[in-house]
Amino acid sequence: MTTNPIRVRFAPSPTGYLHVGGARTALFNWLFARHHGGTFVLRIEDTDDARNTGAAVRVIVDGLRWLGLDWDEGPGAGGDRGPYFQSQRGGIYAEYLDRLKTSGHVYEDGGSVRFRLPREMVVVPDLVCGDVAFDLSDAAIHPDPTIRRPDGSWIFHFVNVVDDAAMGITHVIRGEDHLSNTPRHIALYRALGIAPPHFAHIPLILNPDGSKMSKRDTGAALESYQTGGYLPEAVVNYLCLLGWSPKDNREKLATEEVVRLFDLANINRKGASFDAAKLDWLQGEYARELSDDRLVALGRAALEEAGVRPEGFPEDFVRAALLTCKGKFRFARELPAYAGFYFTDELSCDAEAVAKHFVAANRPRVEALRERFAGLPAFDCASVEAAIKECAASQGVKAGVLVHPVRLACTGATVGPSLYHLLEVLGRDKVLARMDRALASQWP
RNA sequence: GACCCUAUCGUCCAGCGGUUAGGACACCGCCCUUUCACGGCGGUAACACGGGUUCGAAUCCCGUUAGGGUCGCCA
Numbered sequence: 001m002t003t004n005p006i007r008v009r010f011a012p013s014p015t016g017y018l019h020v021g022g023a024r025t026a027l028f029n030w031l032f033a034r035h036h037g038g039t040f041v042l043r044i045e046d047t048d049d050a051r052n053t054g055a056a057v058r059v060i061v062d063g064l065r066w067l068g069l070d071w072d073e074g075p076g077a078g079g080d081r082g083p084y085f086q087s088q089r090g091g092i093y094a095e096y097l098d099r100l101k102t103s104g105h106v107y108e109d110g111g112s113v114r115f116r117l118p119r120e121m122v123v124v125p126d127l128v129c130g131d132v133a134f135d136l137s138d139a140a141i142h143p144d145p146t147i148r149r150p151d152g153s154w155i156f157h158f159v160n161v162v163d164d165a166a167m168g169i170t171h172v173i174r175g176e177d178h179l180s181n182t183p184r185h186i187a188l189y190r191a192l193g194i195a196p197p198h199f200a201h202i203p204l205i206l207n208p209d210g211s212k213m214s215k216r217d218t219g220a221a222l223e224s225y226q227t228g229g230y231l232p233e234a235v236v237n238y239l240c241l242l243g244w245s246p247k248d249n250r251e252k253l254a255t256e257e258v259v260r261l262f263d264l265a266n267i268n269r270k271g272a273s274f275d276a277a278k279l280d281w282l283q284g285e286y287a288r289e290l291s292d293d294r295l296v297a298l299g300r301a302a303l304e305e306a307g308v309r310p311e312g313f314p315e316d317f318v319r320a321a322l323l324t325c326k327g328k329f330r331f332a333r334e335l336p337a338y339a340g341f342y343f344t345d346e347l348s349c350d351a352e353a354v355a356k357h358f359v360a361a362n363r364p365r366v367e368a369l370r371e372r373f374a375g376l377p378a379f380d381c382a383s384v385e386a387a388i389k390e391c392a393a394s395q396g397v398k399a400g401v402l403v404h405p406v407r408l409a410c411t412g413a414t415v416g417p418s419l420y421h422l423l424e425v426l427g428r429d430k431v432l433a434r435m436d437r438a439l440a441s442q443w444p
Numbered sequence: 445g446a447c448c449c450u451a452u453c454g455u456c457c458a459g460c461g462g463u464u465a466g467g468a469c470a471c472c473g474c475c476c477u478u479u480c481a482c483g484g485c486g487g488u489a490a491c492a493c494g495g496g497u498u499c500g501a502a503u504c505c506c507g508u509u510a511g512g513g514u515c516g517c518c519a
Contacts, residue, residue, distance in 0.1 A: 011519090012519090013518085013519045015519080045519060046519095047518095047519080048518070048519070110517085111517090112517055113517095114517095124448095129448090129449065132448065132449080134447075134448075135447080138446095141446065141447070141515080142447090142515080145517095146516080146517050147517095151517090153517085155516085155517070155518090155519095156516095156518070156519045157519095175513090176448095176449065176450095176512085176513065177512095177513055177514070178513095178514085179448065179449065179513075179514075180447075180449090180513065180515070181514070181515090201449085203449085203450080203512090204512070204513075206511090208455080210511060210512080211511090211512085212512065212513080238456095241457070241468090242456070242457095243456095243457095244457090245456085245457050245458070246457095247457085247458065247459095248467090249457080249458065249466075249467040249468070250467090250468090251456090251457085251467080251468050251469080252468095268450095268456095268457080269449070270449090270450055270451070270512095271449090271450070271511080271512060271513090272455090272456065273456075274455090274456095275454095275455045275456060275469065275470085277455080277470055278455070278456065278468075278469040278470080281469055281470085282469090284481085284482090288481090327481065327482065328480065328481050328482085329481080330481095385478085388478080398478095399478060400477095400478065400479085403478040404478080406478090407478075407479060411479095413479085413480095414479060414480080415479055415480040415481085416479065416480070417479090417480085418479085418480095419478050419479070420478070
């Protein structure tokens with residue numbers, strides 16, 4: 001009763017893809033709504049028949065859901081201010097057009113209908129940009145905008161304003177590309193006798209070279225992150241940092257934390273270049289924190305996709321194998337190369353590493369270790385580690401001298417999970433077999 | 445072209461009249477270490493330019509330049 005409840009909306013056009021800038025606009029709207037306990041509305045702007053409203057809408061819905069941005073009203077969520085598809089709101093537009101006709105704010109021109117712009121100064125009180133003044137007095141510079149075509153279809157600027165008004169939107173948070181259109185929108189509200197909402201124009205997302213990121217540019221489609229193996233929390237975190245900051249130099253922030261801190265006043269006015277390297281860093285930060293279950297699910301899928309066949313192995317083995325990789329990767333797609341050795345006995349050893357580690361001097365050392373492994377009462381991580389260290393000590397060498405050849409013999413690579421852990425997971429039989437095989441070759 | 449927005453390291457941010465101009469990513473060293481990754485330490489690197497205002501300007505004002513946006517019967 002004391003204040004109007006906040007209502008914001010994300011109003012994408014179903015073009016078949018969701019632009020990463022659009023995703024951030026949705027995110028900022030969502031953050032604003034959640035911060036203030038307001039309502040987040042999803043409205044589909046499908047006035048153009050040419051736009052596919054089936055699969056194209058699904059791309060938007062899937063993208064928003066993936067990011068975790070839930071809407072309170074809109075497709076699939078219901079709401080009493082619908083319909084939430086512009087294609088279904090023709091009656092409402094006709095009604096508002098009548099109001100403008102009655103008040104003398106529109107006129108016909110070649111079959112279409114134009115809105116008579118007031119020839120005056122219009123100030124846009126923008127929550128991000130401050131007061132921005134536009135002089136609409138010259139009709140040659142600001143011609144009366146069309147709001148309805150001869151075929152009866154509606155023009156964006158009109159329906160956008162009507163919908164925001166009819167849906168009780170209190171704050172219009174959108175891309176800066178709309179700032180120059182806003183005086184016309186404000187004029188429309190006034191002609192309708194409705195108080196304009198608050199406006200907040202957020203800066204655009206740019207390509208690394210500073211140009212506007214548009215449809216065709218790399219990384220422009222949110223879907224590329226979904227299919228690219230990114231963790232949604234990493235993408236959300238990164239997007240939050242593009243044009244907004246908590247002001248305390250923190251970079252990694254949980255979404256709930258951003259909801260708590262988010263404020264339109266803290267939004268930057270400068271366009272921001274998309275920095276894929278920083279996103280990837282955050283991806284690594286979140287990958288490190290993956291729960292065991294999620295890591296295993298992601299890892300299994302990645303193995304299958306790469307043609308590594310984990311299904312022939314016991315569930316516990318796959319799980320244990322994948323978990324030895326925790327904290328070591330950014331993208332699940334790195335796992336087949338990193339942990340593939342668990343699932344095949346045909347290791348292709350790195351030639352350079354072989355030349356370095358399978359040297360004559362190491363051979364007796366590895367043989368001794370092999371015998372020690374064979375006699376171990378238990379073949380677990382701790383025993384294996386102790387065995388290697390004791391063996392190295394008795395031979396008067398550092399553990400590394402044994403570690404490297406064993407790793408190479410058992411995994412075929414010089415990089416991989418912790419040796420002690422991977423040996424335990426691999427199991428004594430396979431470890432001994434792989435060491436024997438390596439020992440059977442020539443060690444120059 | 446007109447109008448509007450913007451201008452701090454390569455990039456993203458901090459700074460809101462007095463700072464050795466800070467952090468993060470990236471990059472380069474060193475350390476830690478069973479490899480890798482992580483982590484730790486250190487380094488390279490910025491106030492676009494020109495005028496003002498002020499005792500004092502990255503911070504305020506004006507201009508220039510540069511970048512972006514808008515000028516549709518696209519959304």
